[in-house]
Amino acid sequence: MPPRRAPAVPATEDDLVERMANSMNVMVAAVTAQTNAKTQRDLEKRER
Structure with missing residues (x-):
């Protein structure tokens, strides 16, 4: 999305x-996505 002039x-x-x-909504979405990705990685590591 191009920045708004x-x-x-x-x-x-x-x-x-x-x-x-x-x-702020964009930042919250980004942080949520990162947190979910990290949680997923951690769970996958634990399964090994």
């Missing part, structure tokens, strides 16, 4: 909050 109109408070929430 700054809007020509000055960003409203709501817009900034929404963008921050969006970024």
